[in-house]
Amino acid sequence: MLEVKDLKVYFRTREGNVHAVDGxxxxxxxxxxxxxxxxSGSGKSVTSLSIMRLLQxxxxxxxxxxSIVFQDAELVxxxxxxxxxxxGRQIAMIFQxxxxxxxxxxxxxxxxxxxxxLHLGLSRGEAHNRxxxxxxxxxxxxxxxxxxxxxxxxxxxxxxxxxxxxxIAANPKLLIADEPTTALDVTVQAQILELINRLRRDxxxxxxxxxxxxxxxxxxxxxxxxMYAGKIAETASTDELFANPRHPYxxxxxxxxxxxxEERPTELQTIPGSPPDQLHPIEGCPFQPRCPFVLxxxxxxxxxxxxxxxxxxxxxxxxxxxxxxxxxxxxxxxPLTEIGRSYLAQS
Amino acid sequence: MSTIQSxxxxxxxxxxxxxxxxxxxxxxxxxxxxDRFIRNKVAVAGLAVLALITLAAIFAPVITHQTATFDPxxxxxxxxxxxxxxxxxxxxxxYVGRDEVARLLFGARVSLLVGLASMVASIFIxxxxxxxxxxxxxxxxxxxMRVTDxxxxxxxxxxxxxxxxxxxxxxxxxxxxxVIVLIAAFSWPATARIVRGExxxxxEREFLxxxxxxxxxxxxxxxxxxxxxxxxxxxxxxxxxxGFNIITESTLSFFNFGVQPPESSWGTMLxxxxxxxxxxxxxxxxxxxxxLITVLSxxxxxxxxxxxxDPYMTER
Numbered sequence: 162m163l164e165v166k167d168l169k170v171y172f173r174t175r176e177g178n179v180h181a182v183d184g185x186x187x188x189x190x191x192x193x194x195x196x197x198x199x200x201s202g203s204g205k206s207v208t209s210l211s212i213m214r215l216l217q218x219x220x221x222x223x224x225x226x227x228s229i230v231f232q233d234a235e236l237v238x239x240x241x242x243x244x245x246x247x248x249g250r251q252i253a254m255i256f257q258x259x260x261x262x263x264x265x266x267x268x269x270x271x272x273x274x275x276x277x278x279l280h281l282g283l284s285r286g287e288a289h290n291r292x293x294x295x296x297x298x299x300x301x302x303x304x305x306x307x308x309x310x311x312x313x314x315x316x317x318x319x320x321x322x323x324x325x326x327x328x329i330a331a332n333p334k335l336l337i338a339d340e341p342t343t344a345l346d347v348t349v350q351a352q353i354l355e356l357i358n359r360l361r362r363d364x365x366x367x368x369x370x371x372x373x374x375x376x377x378x379x380x381x382x383x384x385x386x387x388m389y390a391g392k393i394a395e396t397a398s399t400d401e402l403f404a405n406p407r408h409p410y411x412x413x414x415x416x417x418x419x420x421x422x423e424e425r426p427t428e429l430q431t432i433p434g435s436p437p438d439q440l441h442p443i444e445g446c447p448f449q450p451r452c453p454f455v456l457x458x459x460x461x462x463x464x465x466x467x468x469x470x471x472x473x474x475x476x477x478x479x480x481x482x483x484x485x486x487x488x489x490x491x492x493x494x495x496p497l498t499e500i501g502r503s504y505l506a507q508s
Numbered sequence: 509m510s511t512i513q514s515x516x517x518x519x520x521x522x523x524x525x526x527x528x529x530x531x532x533x534x535x536x537x538x539x540x541x542x543d544r545f546i547r548n549k550v551a552v553a554g555l556a557v558l559a560l561i562t563l564a565a566i567f568a569p570v571i572t573h574q575t576a577t578f579d580p581x582x583x584x585x586x587x588x589x590x591x592x593x594x595x596x597x598x599x600x601x602x603y604v605g606r607d608e609v610a611r612l613l614f615g616a617r618v619s620l621l622v623g624l625a626s627m628v629a630s631i632f633i634x635x636x637x638x639x640x641x642x643x644x645x646x647x648x649x650x651x652x653m654r655v656t657d658x659x660x661x662x663x664x665x666x667x668x669x670x671x672x673x674x675x676x677x678x679x680x681x682x683x684x685x686x687v688i689v690l691i692a693a694f695s696w697p698a699t700a701r702i703v704r705g706e707x708x709x710x711x712e713r714e715f716l717x718x719x720x721x722x723x724x725x726x727x728x729x730x731x732x733x734x735x736x737x738x739x740x741x742x743x744x745x746x747x748x749x750x751g752f753n754i755i756t757e758s759t760l761s762f763f764n765f766g767v768q769p770p771e772s773s774w775g776t777m778l779x780x781x782x783x784x785x786x787x788x789x790x791x792x793x794x795x796x797x798x799x800l801i802t803v804l805s806x807x808x809x810x811x812x813x814x815x816x817x818d819p820y821m822t823e824r
Contacts, residue, residue, distance in 0.1 A: 213720075213721055215717060215720055215721065242725075245723045245724075245725055246723065247723070248720065248721050248722060248723040249721060249722035249723035249724075250723060252721075253721060253722070254718070254721040256714060256717070256718055258714065261713065261714040261715060262714045262715050262717070262718040263715055263718070264715045264719070264733055264736075264737070265715070265737070266736045266737050266739070267732075267733075267736060275719070275722055275724065276722045276723065279722060279723050279724065279728075280723060324718070327718075327722065328721075
């Protein structure tokens with residue numbers, strides 16, 4: 162349904178081009194849920210804004226050769242007026258911070274009926290009824306009264322529910338959720354993820370879930386893409402990725418997830434170093450300065466290593482090789498325990 | 509639409525105690541602004557005076573017993589010229605024997621009409637220019653703001669006098685429309701600057717990106733999403749403009765460039781009575797005080813609105 166091919170987005174700055182997204186290809190199938198995981202600056206959000214064609218151009222620039230095909234239509238060079246018919250109607254988006262992504266001076270009702278008026282041409286009465294249904298569908302009690310409320314009269318979790326209601330109002334085919342739970346506290350996070358999952362099942366909407374938190378995608382998505390420095394590091398089905406991670410960066414991310422079930426709590430693992438400077442991308446694999454498995458051939462960008470089925474890792478090293486592991490452990494690599502992995506896969 | 513079932517909210521059923529703070533939060537935004545305005549006694553007094561003046565202007569024909577054959581605004585009492593307060597003429601008569609109360613009330617109609625109408629036109633131009641400049645930025649912003657600067661650099665009364673000489677030569681109501689157009693044409697730049705500043709800040713806010721993801725076009729974003737957020741400063745600017753425009757109109761009329769006879773405004777009343785100041789100072793004082801009270805009330809209301817609309821105002 163959505164097919165992104167060799168997407169390159171550069172930001173032009175005075176000092177040079179920042180390679181925010183650098184040759185990313187992936188697809189989302191009908192009804193599927195895809196997780197995109199990576200740390201800040203890995204290009205996750207730029208990817209989603211490229212799909213919506215909402216990047217500021219300039220400074221951003223979608224480079225030649227990039228292709229984003231949605232339901233047989235190329236989005237990269239689509240007319241703005243055509244694009245507006247897709248936004249909200251075909252592809253909708255939820256943002257990180259529900260405090261700032263709702264208009265503070267408009268009632269919830271006015272914001273809810275916006276997509277209904279724009280795309281479905283509903284009358285005022287019809288739109289009102291539909292708006293109430295939507296609020297009920299996302300689990301907001303006393304919907305009729307709450308329609309007249311302003312965003313500041315809702316709690317953070319309730320606001321995110323409102324955002325979700327607005328996003329699904331016109332029944333879009335694809336829902337892009339950009340860090341939808343990052344600004345919420347932990348108990349509310351689970352409720353919001355549960356809600357997104359339930360709506361996906363009920364409406365048959367595809368979901369693209371963007372997050373920096375592997376714990377969030379664990380129980381949510383069918384497939385996962387791990388991004389690093391604007392490139393894809395590894396992609397696999399969710400179960401496969403947790404059970405059999407093959408990229409050193411994925412291993413690093415997995416061991417950086419705090420765990421509650423350790424018998425002897427150890428210090429939280431971190432990936433040493435900091436994300437690369439995408440203004441001056443290094444030759445070859447972008448992870449090499451931080452990678453405990455690093456080899457001389459990492460100066461060349463690694464080819465796709467097909468592990469099994471749709472599991473692909475972009476790495477020269479076979480991280481399951483005991484010899485390689487021994488070598489990496491001398492550089493401070495700590496292998497994941499089985500307990501940790503199964504815990505992650507369940508959560 | 510596929511089936512979407514209602515979900516039992518986890519929050520439902522948990523009794524949340526409604527503290528006074530929570531209750532306050534539940535009030536609508538307009539309500540909060542209204543409450544804050546009401547607590548400002550001076551502003552409320554200004555509003556009351558303004559309402560009284562407006563009502564008196566609207567019902568001027570009734571108050572002065574205007575009929576099809578009797579126009580108190582023009583009828584002269586030749587036995588009483590510049591009389592001062594006497595029975596039948598509570599504020600006296602002017603230099604040709606017209607009732608001063610009638611002149612004042614009918615003058616109020618013109619003054620208020622000019623003040624309001626030129627404000628509406630001025631705000632329309634100012635908001636349009638400011639919104640386009642702030643929203644699109646770039647060369648359009650540069651062009652529009654330089655034009656705005658140019659307008660601000662023109663000595664206001666000089667250009668008004670020059671243009672009025674050709675614009676408001678028509679008599680009666682034609683001159684009123686001329687004055688409205690003239691004042692509007694030169695009072696918009698301040699509003700444009702305010703609105704541009706608001707739009708510059710607001711267009712980067714995340715809720716606009718969110719509105720864009722729903723498929724809203726630029727026009728809709730400006731009108732329905734940004735403008736309501738800029739309503740506070742615009743309302744305050746509009747209020748103060750009414751007062752400013754009434755003064756401008758009076759000044760123009762005082763120098764005979766404004767409203768032309770037989771139509772009268774407070775400014776023309778001032779102008780025509782100044783020759784008789786030594787004999788009957790009341791004729792100058794009455795329209796002068798009327799202008800003072802009206803503009804003062806408007807400005808008090810404007811200040812009250814500014815405070816009520818400012819979210820960072822500390823509670824008094």
